Amino acid sequence: MKKQIEVPPCQDCQGRIHNHLFCSLSDKELDVFSANKGGNFYKKGQNIFYEGNRGHGLYCIYSGKVKVHKLGDEAKEQIVRFAKEGEILGYRSLLSDEPYNATATAIEDSVICYVPKSRFLEVLENNSKLTFKTIQLLTRDLKASEKKIINITQKPVLERIAEALLILKEKFGLADDGQTLNVVLTRREIGDLAGVTTETTIRTLSDLNKKGVVRLQGKRIALVNMNQLTHLANLAD
Amino acid sequence: MLDNHLKILTNDQKGKPVFLWFAKPNELVGLTTYFQNDRKYTCTAIAGDMPCKVIFIPNHHFTKLLKAYPAIKHQLLKILCDRITFMEKRTKNMLHQSIDERIIETLLFLAAKENHQAPDHKPSGLRINFSTKELAEMVGASLEYLRRRIKHLKNTGLIDYGRNWLTIRDMNRLRLMTQH
CATH class of the missing domain: 1.10.10.10 (Winged helix-like DNA-binding domain superfamily/Winged helix DNA-binding domain)
Structure with a gap:
Protein backbone atom coordinates (compact mmCIF):
# COMPACT_ATOMS: atom_id res chain seq x y z
CA MET A 1 0.00 0.00 0.00
CA LYS A 2 1.08 3.59 -0.63
CA LYS A 3 1.98 5.52 2.50
CA GLN A 4 1.09 9.17 3.09
CA ILE A 5 4.07 11.30 4.02
CA GLU A 6 4.93 14.95 4.60
CA VAL A 7 6.44 16.73 1.60
CA PRO A 8 8.00 20.19 1.53
CA PRO A 9 6.11 23.06 -0.16
CA CYS A 10 6.47 23.36 -3.95
CA GLN A 11 8.68 26.46 -3.56
CA ASP A 12 11.38 24.27 -1.96
CA CYS A 13 11.15 21.38 -4.46
CA GLN A 14 14.45 20.94 -6.31
CA GLY A 15 12.82 18.85 -9.04
CA ARG A 16 10.36 21.64 -9.86
CA ILE A 17 13.19 23.96 -10.88
CA HIS A 18 13.99 21.62 -13.79
CA ASN A 19 10.35 21.03 -14.67
CA HIS A 20 9.42 22.58 -18.02
CA LEU A 21 5.92 23.44 -16.83
CA PHE A 22 6.29 24.51 -13.24
CA CYS A 23 9.70 26.22 -13.17
CA SER A 24 8.23 29.66 -13.82
CA LEU A 25 5.07 29.56 -11.68
CA SER A 26 4.53 32.50 -9.36
CA ASP A 27 4.69 32.11 -5.55
CA LYS A 28 0.93 32.60 -5.43
CA GLU A 29 0.36 29.76 -7.89
CA LEU A 30 2.80 27.53 -6.04
CA ASP A 31 0.94 28.32 -2.83
CA VAL A 32 -2.26 27.01 -4.45
CA PHE A 33 -0.49 23.72 -5.21
CA SER A 34 1.28 23.50 -1.84
CA ALA A 35 -1.89 24.14 0.15
CA ASN A 36 -3.84 21.44 -1.64
CA LYS A 37 -1.33 18.73 -2.45
CA GLY A 38 -0.66 15.46 -0.71
CA GLY A 39 2.49 13.32 -0.70
CA ASN A 40 2.68 9.54 -0.96
CA PHE A 41 5.49 7.04 -0.70
CA TYR A 42 5.37 4.21 -3.25
CA LYS A 43 7.55 1.14 -2.95
CA LYS A 44 9.34 -0.20 -6.03
CA GLY A 45 6.79 -2.09 -8.17
CA GLN A 46 3.75 -0.32 -6.72
CA ASN A 47 1.22 1.15 -9.15
CA ILE A 48 0.47 4.86 -8.93
CA PHE A 49 -2.51 4.83 -11.28
CA TYR A 50 -4.10 2.32 -13.62
CA GLU A 51 -4.90 2.38 -17.33
CA GLY A 52 -8.65 2.86 -17.80
CA ASN A 53 -9.25 4.62 -14.45
CA ARG A 54 -10.49 8.21 -14.28
CA GLY A 55 -7.91 10.84 -13.34
CA HIS A 56 -8.75 13.14 -10.46
CA GLY A 57 -5.42 14.86 -10.06
CA LEU A 58 -1.90 15.49 -11.25
CA TYR A 59 1.08 13.47 -10.00
CA CYS A 60 4.47 15.17 -9.58
CA ILE A 61 7.52 13.03 -8.85
CA TYR A 62 9.33 14.46 -5.83
CA SER A 63 11.90 11.65 -5.84
CA GLY A 64 12.31 8.30 -7.55
CA LYS A 65 11.64 6.86 -10.99
CA VAL A 66 8.45 5.70 -12.67
CA LYS A 67 7.54 3.77 -15.80
CA VAL A 68 4.38 4.56 -17.76
CA HIS A 69 3.23 1.43 -19.56
CA LYS A 70 0.32 -0.14 -21.42
CA LEU A 71 -0.74 -3.71 -21.10
CA GLY A 72 -1.35 -5.63 -24.34
CA ASP A 73 -2.81 -9.06 -24.98
CA GLU A 74 -1.25 -12.05 -23.20
CA ALA A 75 0.22 -9.70 -20.56
CA LYS A 76 2.61 -8.17 -23.09
CA GLU A 77 3.68 -4.73 -22.01
CA GLN A 78 4.65 -1.60 -23.87
CA ILE A 79 6.60 1.06 -22.01
CA VAL A 80 5.38 4.43 -23.23
CA ARG A 81 7.92 6.49 -21.30
CA PHE A 82 9.94 6.79 -18.14
CA ALA A 83 9.66 9.70 -15.72
CA LYS A 84 12.02 10.92 -13.01
CA GLU A 85 12.24 13.50 -10.24
CA GLY A 86 10.57 16.80 -11.19
CA GLU A 87 8.41 15.29 -13.94
CA ILE A 88 4.64 15.05 -13.96
CA LEU A 89 2.29 12.15 -14.67
CA GLY A 90 -1.36 11.83 -15.60
CA TYR A 91 -1.71 15.28 -17.16
CA ARG A 92 -3.19 14.05 -20.44
CA SER A 93 -6.06 12.37 -18.67
CA LEU A 94 -6.88 15.66 -16.91
CA LEU A 95 -6.61 17.77 -20.04
CA SER A 96 -8.68 15.50 -22.24
CA ASP A 97 -11.07 14.42 -19.48
CA GLU A 98 -10.53 10.82 -20.56
CA PRO A 99 -9.50 7.81 -18.48
CA TYR A 100 -5.77 7.13 -18.06
CA ASN A 101 -4.26 5.71 -21.23
CA ALA A 102 -1.56 3.87 -19.38
CA THR A 103 -0.54 2.57 -15.97
CA ALA A 104 2.21 4.26 -13.92
CA THR A 105 4.42 2.05 -11.74
CA ALA A 106 7.33 3.01 -9.48
CA ILE A 107 10.54 1.34 -10.71
CA GLU A 108 12.32 2.38 -7.53
CA ASP A 109 11.07 3.64 -4.16
CA SER A 110 9.45 6.99 -4.96
CA VAL A 111 7.80 9.96 -3.27
CA ILE A 112 5.04 11.42 -5.41
CA CYS A 113 2.94 14.53 -4.82
CA TYR A 114 -0.68 14.68 -5.83
CA VAL A 115 -2.40 17.93 -6.86
CA PRO A 116 -6.20 17.79 -7.24
CA LYS A 117 -7.50 18.24 -10.78
CA SER A 118 -9.54 21.37 -9.95
CA ARG A 119 -6.47 23.19 -8.59
CA PHE A 120 -4.28 22.29 -11.56
CA LEU A 121 -6.97 23.33 -14.08
CA GLU A 122 -7.61 26.55 -12.12
CA VAL A 123 -3.95 27.58 -12.39
CA LEU A 124 -3.82 26.48 -16.04
CA GLU A 125 -6.93 28.48 -16.89
CA ASN A 126 -5.45 31.69 -15.50
CA ASN A 127 -1.89 31.33 -16.70
CA SER A 128 -1.54 31.70 -20.45
CA LYS A 129 2.19 30.97 -20.31
CA LEU A 130 1.56 27.68 -18.52
CA THR A 131 -1.02 26.73 -21.17
CA PHE A 132 1.51 27.45 -23.91
CA LYS A 133 4.15 25.38 -22.14
CA THR A 134 1.67 22.53 -21.68
CA ILE A 135 0.97 22.57 -25.43
CA GLN A 136 4.72 22.45 -26.02
CA LEU A 137 4.99 19.45 -23.71
CA LEU A 138 2.21 17.68 -25.59
CA THR A 139 3.77 18.38 -28.99
CA ARG A 140 7.03 16.93 -27.65
CA ASP A 141 5.14 13.82 -26.53
CA LEU A 142 3.47 13.62 -29.93
CA LYS A 143 6.82 13.82 -31.69
CA ALA A 144 8.16 11.03 -29.48
CA SER A 145 5.16 8.80 -30.20
CA GLU A 146 5.54 9.38 -33.95
CA LYS A 147 9.20 8.44 -33.71
CA LYS A 148 8.27 5.26 -31.90
CA ILE A 149 5.95 4.20 -34.73
CA ILE A 150 8.76 4.63 -37.24
CA ASN A 151 11.12 2.63 -35.06
CA ILE A 152 8.67 -0.22 -34.68
CA THR A 153 7.71 -0.42 -38.31
CA GLN A 154 11.14 0.11 -39.80
CA LYS A 155 14.00 -0.49 -37.40
CA PRO A 156 15.52 -3.93 -36.89
CA VAL A 157 15.76 -5.35 -33.35
CA LEU A 158 19.43 -4.45 -32.80
CA GLU A 159 18.83 -0.80 -33.71
CA ARG A 160 15.79 -0.63 -31.41
CA ILE A 161 17.67 -2.03 -28.42
CA ALA A 162 20.69 0.22 -29.07
CA GLU A 163 18.33 3.22 -29.25
CA ALA A 164 16.49 2.13 -26.07
CA LEU A 165 19.83 2.16 -24.21
CA LEU A 166 20.56 5.65 -25.53
CA ILE A 167 17.08 6.82 -24.47
CA LEU A 168 17.78 5.53 -20.95
CA LYS A 169 21.11 7.34 -20.90
CA GLU A 170 19.42 10.55 -22.02
CA LYS A 171 16.68 10.18 -19.42
CA PHE A 172 18.52 8.99 -16.34
CA GLY A 173 22.15 9.81 -17.12
CA LEU A 174 25.24 7.82 -16.16
CA ALA A 175 26.69 6.91 -12.78
CA ASP A 176 29.95 8.41 -11.48
CA ASP A 177 32.04 5.99 -13.58
CA GLY A 178 30.70 7.78 -16.69
CA GLN A 179 29.54 4.49 -18.24
CA THR A 180 26.92 2.74 -16.11
CA LEU A 181 23.28 3.65 -16.69
CA ASN A 182 21.79 5.44 -13.71
CA VAL A 183 18.75 3.18 -13.65
CA VAL A 184 18.24 -0.50 -12.90
CA LEU A 185 15.76 -2.23 -15.18
CA THR A 186 14.92 -5.84 -15.90
CA ARG A 187 15.63 -7.26 -19.36
CA ARG A 188 11.88 -7.47 -19.82
CA GLU A 189 11.49 -3.74 -19.16
CA ILE A 190 14.23 -2.91 -21.67
CA GLY A 191 12.44 -5.15 -24.19
CA ASP A 192 9.11 -3.49 -23.43
CA LEU A 193 10.67 -0.11 -24.12
CA ALA A 194 12.19 -1.27 -27.42
CA GLY A 195 9.17 -3.33 -28.46
CA VAL A 196 11.14 -6.57 -28.47
CA THR A 197 10.56 -9.89 -26.66
CA THR A 198 12.48 -10.57 -23.45
CA GLU A 199 14.33 -13.52 -25.04
CA THR A 200 15.53 -11.39 -27.97
CA THR A 201 16.53 -8.59 -25.59
CA ILE A 202 18.66 -11.00 -23.53
CA ARG A 203 20.29 -12.40 -26.67
CA THR A 204 20.94 -8.97 -28.20
CA LEU A 205 22.39 -7.51 -24.98
CA SER A 206 24.60 -10.57 -24.64
CA ASP A 207 25.86 -10.04 -28.22
CA LEU A 208 26.56 -6.37 -27.46
CA ASN A 209 28.42 -7.46 -24.32
CA LYS A 210 30.60 -9.90 -26.30
CA LYS A 211 31.39 -7.20 -28.87
CA GLY A 212 32.45 -4.82 -26.09
CA VAL A 213 29.75 -2.24 -26.85
CA VAL A 214 28.17 -2.66 -23.41
CA ARG A 215 29.22 -4.37 -20.19
CA LEU A 216 26.59 -6.33 -18.27
CA GLN A 217 26.96 -6.43 -14.50
CA GLY A 218 23.84 -8.20 -13.28
CA LYS A 219 20.95 -5.84 -13.94
CA ARG A 220 23.31 -2.90 -14.36
CA ILE A 221 24.40 -1.97 -17.88
CA ALA A 222 27.51 0.05 -18.69
CA LEU A 223 27.69 1.76 -22.08
CA VAL A 224 31.33 1.06 -22.86
CA ASN A 225 31.55 2.13 -26.48
CA MET A 226 29.19 5.06 -27.03
CA ASN A 227 30.30 5.72 -30.62
CA GLN A 228 29.60 2.15 -31.63
CA LEU A 229 26.25 2.17 -29.80
CA THR A 230 25.16 5.40 -31.53
CA HIS A 231 26.24 3.90 -34.85
CA LEU A 232 24.25 0.71 -34.14
CA ALA A 233 21.19 2.77 -33.18
CA ASN A 234 21.43 4.35 -36.65
CA LEU A 235 20.48 7.77 -35.36
CA ALA A 236 20.53 10.18 -38.25
CA ASP A 237 20.05 13.38 -36.23
CA MET B 1 -8.33 21.34 -43.60
CA LEU B 2 -11.56 22.17 -45.40
CA ASP B 3 -12.61 18.95 -47.11
CA ASN B 4 -11.61 15.32 -47.81
CA HIS B 5 -8.43 14.29 -46.02
CA LEU B 6 -4.70 14.77 -45.78
CA LYS B 7 -2.22 11.97 -45.11
CA ILE B 8 0.50 12.76 -42.61
CA LEU B 9 3.61 10.75 -43.39
CA THR B 10 7.24 10.67 -42.48
CA ASN B 11 10.16 8.98 -44.18
CA ASP B 12 12.36 6.40 -42.57
CA GLN B 13 16.13 6.49 -43.06
CA LYS B 14 15.83 4.59 -46.34
CA GLY B 15 13.31 7.12 -47.62
CA LYS B 16 10.35 4.76 -47.30
CA PRO B 17 7.17 6.64 -46.29
CA VAL B 18 5.58 5.66 -42.98
CA PHE B 19 1.95 6.59 -42.41
CA LEU B 20 1.36 8.39 -39.09
CA TRP B 21 -2.20 9.69 -39.09
CA PHE B 22 -4.71 11.47 -41.28
CA ALA B 23 -6.31 14.88 -40.96
CA LYS B 24 -10.03 15.32 -41.58
CA PRO B 25 -11.93 18.58 -42.27
CA ASN B 26 -11.59 21.22 -39.49
CA GLU B 27 -8.35 19.69 -38.24
CA LEU B 28 -5.07 21.57 -37.91
CA VAL B 29 -1.76 20.25 -39.20
CA GLY B 30 1.72 21.62 -38.51
CA LEU B 31 1.11 22.21 -34.78
CA THR B 32 4.22 20.34 -33.62
CA THR B 33 6.50 22.40 -35.84
CA TYR B 34 4.89 25.64 -34.68
CA PHE B 35 4.99 24.91 -30.93
CA GLN B 36 8.37 23.19 -30.94
CA ASN B 37 9.74 26.10 -32.92
CA ASP B 38 11.29 23.66 -35.38
CA ARG B 39 12.78 25.11 -38.51
CA LYS B 40 11.68 22.16 -40.61
CA TYR B 41 8.49 20.14 -40.67
CA THR B 42 9.05 16.73 -39.13
CA CYS B 43 6.28 15.17 -41.22
CA THR B 44 4.97 15.45 -44.75
CA ALA B 45 1.30 16.25 -45.38
CA ILE B 46 -0.08 15.15 -48.73
CA ALA B 47 -3.58 15.12 -50.18
CA GLY B 48 -5.27 11.73 -50.04
CA ASP B 49 -6.52 10.04 -53.18
CA MET B 50 -9.01 12.88 -53.65
CA PRO B 51 -8.16 16.59 -53.99
CA CYS B 52 -8.62 18.63 -50.84
CA LYS B 53 -8.73 22.28 -49.81
CA VAL B 54 -6.40 23.58 -47.12
CA ILE B 55 -6.02 27.05 -45.60
CA PHE B 56 -2.46 28.13 -44.82
CA ILE B 57 -2.03 30.30 -41.70
CA PRO B 58 1.46 31.86 -41.46
CA ASN B 59 3.23 31.53 -38.09
CA HIS B 60 2.88 35.20 -37.14
CA HIS B 61 -0.84 35.16 -37.90
CA PHE B 62 -1.31 32.05 -35.83
CA THR B 63 0.55 33.71 -32.95
CA LYS B 64 -1.79 36.72 -33.20
CA LEU B 65 -4.78 34.41 -33.29
CA LEU B 66 -3.66 32.63 -30.11
CA LYS B 67 -3.17 35.97 -28.36
CA ALA B 68 -6.54 37.31 -29.46
CA TYR B 69 -8.42 34.10 -28.62
CA PRO B 70 -6.72 32.36 -25.67
CA ALA B 71 -9.52 29.78 -25.58
CA ILE B 72 -8.01 28.23 -28.72
CA LYS B 73 -5.06 27.08 -26.63
CA HIS B 74 -7.35 25.06 -24.39
CA GLN B 75 -8.90 23.41 -27.45
CA LEU B 76 -5.42 22.63 -28.75
CA LEU B 77 -4.63 20.82 -25.50
CA LYS B 78 -7.51 18.43 -26.14
CA ILE B 79 -6.63 17.98 -29.83
CA LEU B 80 -3.03 17.10 -29.00
CA CYS B 81 -4.06 14.69 -26.23
CA ASP B 82 -6.32 12.87 -28.70
CA ARG B 83 -3.55 12.68 -31.28
CA ILE B 84 -1.06 11.24 -28.81
CA THR B 85 -3.63 8.69 -27.65
CA PHE B 86 -4.17 7.64 -31.27
CA MET B 87 -0.44 7.30 -31.90
CA GLU B 88 0.11 5.31 -28.73
CA LYS B 89 -2.76 3.00 -29.59
CA ARG B 90 -1.27 2.48 -33.05
CA THR B 91 2.10 1.67 -31.51
CA LYS B 92 0.51 -0.83 -29.16
CA ASN B 93 -1.39 -2.45 -32.03
CA MET B 94 1.75 -2.63 -34.16
CA LEU B 95 3.55 -4.38 -31.35
CA HIS B 96 0.92 -6.76 -30.09
CA GLN B 97 -1.62 -7.42 -32.82
Missing part, protein backbone atom coordinates in the same frame (compact mmCIF):
# COMPACT_ATOMS: atom_id res chain seq x y z
CA SER B 98 -1.48 -9.60 -35.92
CA ILE B 99 -1.90 -7.88 -39.29
CA ASP B 100 -5.45 -9.26 -39.57
CA GLU B 101 -6.38 -7.77 -36.19
CA ARG B 102 -4.80 -4.47 -37.19
CA ILE B 103 -6.86 -4.37 -40.39
CA ILE B 104 -10.08 -4.81 -38.42
CA GLU B 105 -9.02 -2.32 -35.72
CA THR B 106 -8.24 0.25 -38.41
CA LEU B 107 -11.62 -0.26 -40.06
CA LEU B 108 -13.42 0.10 -36.73
CA PHE B 109 -11.40 3.19 -35.84
CA LEU B 110 -12.05 4.86 -39.19
CA ALA B 111 -15.73 4.01 -39.04
CA ALA B 112 -15.99 5.59 -35.60
CA LYS B 113 -14.04 8.64 -36.70
CA GLU B 114 -15.90 9.25 -39.95
CA ASN B 115 -19.22 8.43 -38.36
CA HIS B 116 -21.11 8.62 -41.61
CA GLN B 117 -24.31 6.64 -41.30
CA ALA B 118 -25.36 5.11 -44.59
CA PRO B 119 -28.47 7.05 -45.70
CA ASP B 120 -30.68 4.02 -46.33
CA HIS B 121 -29.31 2.07 -43.35
CA LYS B 122 -29.56 -0.95 -45.63
CA PRO B 123 -26.04 -2.28 -45.58
CA SER B 124 -26.37 -1.18 -41.93
CA GLY B 125 -23.05 0.38 -42.36
CA LEU B 126 -20.59 3.04 -41.60
CA ARG B 127 -18.87 4.30 -44.69
CA ILE B 128 -15.13 4.84 -44.85
CA ASN B 129 -13.84 7.05 -47.64
CA PHE B 130 -10.35 5.70 -48.05
CA SER B 131 -8.69 3.74 -50.84
CA THR B 132 -7.23 0.26 -50.20
CA LYS B 133 -3.76 1.76 -50.74
CA GLU B 134 -4.37 4.25 -47.94
CA LEU B 135 -5.77 1.54 -45.69
CA ALA B 136 -2.65 -0.58 -46.33
CA GLU B 137 -0.45 2.38 -45.33
CA MET B 138 -2.40 2.91 -42.12
CA VAL B 139 -2.27 -0.75 -41.16
CA GLY B 140 1.37 -1.17 -42.11
CA ALA B 141 0.63 -4.08 -44.47
CA SER B 142 1.39 -4.66 -48.14
CA LEU B 143 -1.32 -3.63 -50.58
CA GLU B 144 -1.59 -7.18 -51.93
CA TYR B 145 -2.12 -8.66 -48.48
CA LEU B 146 -4.68 -6.02 -47.51
CA ARG B 147 -6.64 -6.56 -50.75
CA ARG B 148 -6.74 -10.31 -50.09
CA ARG B 149 -7.99 -9.82 -46.53
CA ILE B 150 -10.70 -7.27 -47.31
CA LYS B 151 -11.86 -9.47 -50.19
CA HIS B 152 -12.21 -12.27 -47.64
CA LEU B 153 -14.12 -9.92 -45.27
CA LYS B 154 -16.42 -8.98 -48.16
CA ASN B 155 -17.05 -12.65 -49.02
CA THR B 156 -18.03 -13.33 -45.41
CA GLY B 157 -20.52 -10.44 -45.54
CA LEU B 158 -18.78 -8.26 -42.99
CA ILE B 159 -17.93 -5.38 -45.30
CA ASP B 160 -18.57 -4.08 -48.79
CA TYR B 161 -16.22 -1.89 -50.80
CA GLY B 162 -15.64 -0.09 -54.05
CA ARG B 163 -13.26 2.55 -55.40
CA ASN B 164 -12.21 4.85 -52.52
CA TRP B 165 -14.95 3.67 -50.18
CA LEU B 166 -15.69 0.84 -47.83
CA THR B 167 -18.82 0.10 -45.82
CA ILE B 168 -18.94 -1.94 -42.65
CA ARG B 169 -21.97 -4.21 -42.79
CA ASP B 170 -21.61 -6.05 -39.52
CA MET B 171 -19.92 -3.95 -36.87
CA ASN B 172 -20.61 -6.37 -34.01
CA ARG B 173 -19.04 -9.39 -35.70
CA LEU B 174 -16.02 -7.32 -36.69
CA ARG B 175 -15.61 -6.16 -33.09
CA LEU B 176 -15.79 -9.72 -31.84
CA MET B 177 -12.99 -10.71 -34.21
CA THR B 178 -10.54 -8.38 -32.44
CA GLN B 179 -11.61 -9.47 -28.97
CA HIS B 180 -10.65 -13.13 -29.51
